[in-house]
Amino acid sequence: METSDLRKAGLKATLPRLKILEVLQQNKHDHLSAEDVYRRLMDNDEDIGLATIYRVLSQFEDAGLVIRHHFEDGHALFELEQGPHDHLICVKCGKIEEFFDNEMQQRQRDLAQKSGFDLSKHTLVLYGECQASNCENDTTLKKDSS
Amino acid sequence: METSDLRKAGLKATLPRLKILEVLQQNKHDHLSAEDVYRRLMDNDEDIGLATIYRVLSQFEDAGLVIRHHFEDGHALFELEQGPHDHLICVKCGKIEEFFDNEMQQRQRDLAQKSGFDLSKHTLVLYGECQASNCENDTTLKKDSS
DNA sequence: ACTTTAGATGCGAATGATTCACAGTCAAGA
DNA sequence: TCTTGACTGTGAATCATTCGCATCTAAAGT
Structure with a gap:
């Protein structure tokens, strides 16, 4: 198939x-x-x-x-x-979420154009701490075990 | 010093x-x-x-x-x-330019918050073709020589 | 169905970036 | 100046990724 x-x-x-x-x-x-x-x-x-x-x-x-x-x-x-989307990564548990924001995409195109670039793709990653109750349980990004 | x-x-x-x-x-x-x-x-x-x-x-x-x-x-x-800034990279010549856009930063904070993330940092890279006359002369990202 | 063949695969070796181990060195406080 | 813990150079080790090559196999033709 x-x-x-x-x-x-x-x-x-x-x-x-x-x-x-x-x-x-x-x-x-x-x-x-x-x-x-x-x-x-x-x-x-x-x-x-x-x-x-x-x-x-x-x-x-x-x-x-x-x-x-x-x-x-x-x-x-x-x-x-x-399809186009960006990422949100928890610095504590490593969880990766995806999101899409049209306005942001538009602004990116504008900025690229302003600098004389013909935009072909982009990468946006936001890092922060998530609020999941099971946060800190994942191990993906763990470095030490405080 | x-x-x-x-x-x-x-x-x-x-x-x-x-x-x-x-x-x-x-x-x-x-x-x-x-x-x-x-x-x-x-x-x-x-x-x-x-x-x-x-x-x-x-x-x-x-x-x-x-x-x-x-x-x-x-x-x-x-x-x-x-200080905070983002990057614009030419996919042909590999040139890396920097830029800063306050509005975009703000929107990133908003989006992170909306997803329940306490934003600590971010990475935004725009890829495209630049219009420099000497574009194509750099070799940083060159893969083939068409 | 059977053959042909260009493109795929599996294996192990090779590569390239990065890190480690450790013995020798040096910055900075007593 | 002396002492010591932190820093450095060297070369070996590691890890992800790629290569080389002999062997297979999908798919197009008979």
Whole structure:
């Protein structure tokens, strides 16, 4: 059923690619590293090499199917392309929320234009402390255990 | 003269640290990698180990003296802390421009608040094509030579 | 269905940025 | 000046990511 998506992107519909796509779809709202994808496939007894995952994720990125992010620590995280949106990251628990604000997008276009740039994309990340009751329980960004 | 800055930050005023600070000040408007700093010091016949540069830059970051960025490729780039501002990056020549827009900052605070986040910092990068006549001459982000 | 072949894959080695370990050094307070 | 804890240089170690290459396989043609 997604084989067509891949063909449209000029990619052969191979099993590894379909499985990777499936993992991304099952985690639509997360941001996964190549390792994350790899582990999830392992857990599912899919035997796909890590190098393949890196290759495929890059191809997906080129094809516009996924977005690659480099948040705080510089390591790559991927998410399915789901239209423009920005991120809000809790510095305590690492939770990543998404949001969209039209007015902000518009202002970004204006500012780029004012500087003589033909805007092609942007990255906006807001960092702060969330108020979730389970905050501090996640470990994604934890550095020490005070 | 900057030894006081270092002491204030709780760091001993050592020669390597002063030299690194000096390089950052001489390149106030650039964004340097640890390697960049290293090369500049080498060119100046300063014999400072690369590991020291990484260590010192991290300490400067902790002390709030420098900001660490992870643009497109995930590698760390540093710049002297010079108050809040955002970045505009040319996808063709790699030029990085800085700008500041109060209204945008305000809207970011509002949005974070709306989501229940206590905003502590943010990252906004706009990517596009610049109109500089010498665009395409830089190589920072070049990938192929079409 | 069977062949062909360009493009994919898996494996392990290679790379590049960054960090670590540790022995030698130095800034700064007594 | 002496002492000491913090700092540094070196080279090795680590971690994410990419490469090289022999092997496979999707998909287009017979």
